[in-house]
Amino acid sequence: MPTKKTHPTTQNKQEGISKTEITNANAISNFKEKRKRNISAESLAKAIIDGDIVALSQAITLIESSNPTHTEKANQILSLCLPHANNSIRVGITGVPGVGKSTFIEALGTHIASEENKVAVLAVDPSSSISQGSILGDKTRMENLVKNKHVYIRPSAAGNSLGGVARKTRETIILCEACGFKTILVETVGVGQSETAVHSMVDFFLLLKLSGAGDELQGIKRGIIELADAIVINKADGDNLQKAKIAKTEFSRALHLYPPKANNWKPQVLLTSAIENKGIDKAWELILSYIKTSKEQDTFRSKRISQNKFWLYQTIDENLKSTFYQNSKIAKELALQIEAIEQNKTTPFAAAQYLLGLL
């Protein structure tokens, strides 16, 4: 990618607009018509592509807004930034509160951030507007990283639904990449299905665990081990080191029971002490080696395409369902049908046919 960015509309004309370019045909023609009235959308996009963090923040705020005017502007900015996106490594990091996620992210971010490798730190946390636990709501926990000029930190979008928050995060990733960030870290505390959501938007998914009395080995949410491309056992220092090694053996055994992933990747277990800055370099090497292998085998690109298709189908599916269930007639009848099912008066299939027949 050239360091000097050409003006986006010039770039589009150079690429040509073929009849297969669906994009948002409406959005593009609106954009041209409103160009004089909505200079700020174009200006913002240009500024983002030129690496302007302030413009990036403003655009992300538009993405997060529920105001339709803001949403329209955000979509225009996204259209313009999209051709400049995708050139990054996206890493998801999950772990329960107390596992040392902030410290780990700070150590990792500090280790890798540079002029050539700017790092964006994002989060998916649908409860962030109400919980005390949103770690990225409190930037002082990563007080060194916040001061790092090659690092951009943004708390999770707020929202009632995971789908809404996940979408805003995905779009924020696009803007960060267009702004020149080469590594995107997306962290989640792991409430509800948020790990699955983050896993479906990153190239590499890292599960951060603790070791300890042996109890910490349990309590892993079902399915999370299988999402992980690596398990990192943190706080492997001092008195804890021995237990950490035992935990490593346990997890390695568990991972051994599963088939390898795409491109034959065998998830590994690493030990780190984020607070002592140990093992962080090994973790990053592991991520890089995964990326390298997956690019050589072209699974990197195909995985991102799959993820995009998944996002498409998921968005359609959620919309179809919410439209259906929010229909007032359905809402009323649904309760009655569920009651009939619980009383064994109708089969779920018959109830479904009845409800679908109402529309």
Added chain:
Amino acid sequence: MPTKKTHPTTQNKQEGISKTEITNANAISNFKEKRKRNISAESLAKAIIDGDIVALSQAITLIESSNPTHTEKANQILSLCLPHANNSIRVGITGVPGVGKSTFIEALGTHIASEENKVAVLAVDPSSSISQGSILGDKTRMENLVKNKHVYIRPSAAGNSLGGVARKTRETIILCEACGFKTILVETVGVGQSETAVHSMVDFFLLLKLSGAGDELQGIKRGIIELADAIVINKADGDNLQKAKIAKTEFSRALHLYPPKANNWKPQVLLTSAIENKGIDKAWELILSYIKTSKEQDTFRSKRISQNKFWLYQTIDENLKSTFYQNSKIAKELALQIEAIEQNKTTPFAAAQYLLGLL
């Protein structure tokens, strides 16, 4: 449940038809109107409830048929049988071909079947119409069980979609229970998502595994271990016994890493040799103890209610999606949008909005 069954319509009148009885209001009034023309639907239901296996088979064939007249009759029969269903234990059994599923089911069925505990053996295998591997297509593999007068064996419904096959199996379970079968075994070879489908229609889900050179420990489909309420390692005999014990330790360790299930159930690993009829009684005791505990804690009933709701929402969801994607306008535009996504010309979210806006 009384052994002498009253006539279903008399029973309905005794229970009264309150305004909350949605059932299939249409179906019931049709039933009464067509009573003289469709005596066979009512007769079939009555015969099933009286324990007539031939009537049961005929009704299941109607369920499996795609002929709308047959489907209507099947739904009438289901309505009449539903009040007599649910009084059973439903056990799902999954395992790859070669693990000894037929032998295991034969041993288990022989062990538990009696006049007071009639056993139905069903299957979910969407590929059964084309594959050579449908084990229950070849009843000679369970040649003793076939001759057991307390056992009813039915091959999987054929079908292109798992959803369709799963529905027919669920409805077949209802009929078998109305016919007096107290234990329903539902087996699956494990193609695609069929384990998940079977898991969502049974009380207890059993994963049958082999031991051996160590390689068999791998290759478990992601997520299956977590569905299992018990893992049974078969062919634990002769030269294989030592390896089976090692496998048991490995799986026990793996299960230990997960949190317990509902009612604090900790999945166990058992050794069996179906061909030597060893360990089968222990497996059945385990299942019974699970059922007992879950009934004491009322999770048995709440689990079945959850499963029914899941079936309801899943049926609605699949119908909404197939209606959407089969729309010819959508089908055409979808391909173009996916191409635009792959070429980074539109975000999946924008593409979804565009497609949804077409309708």
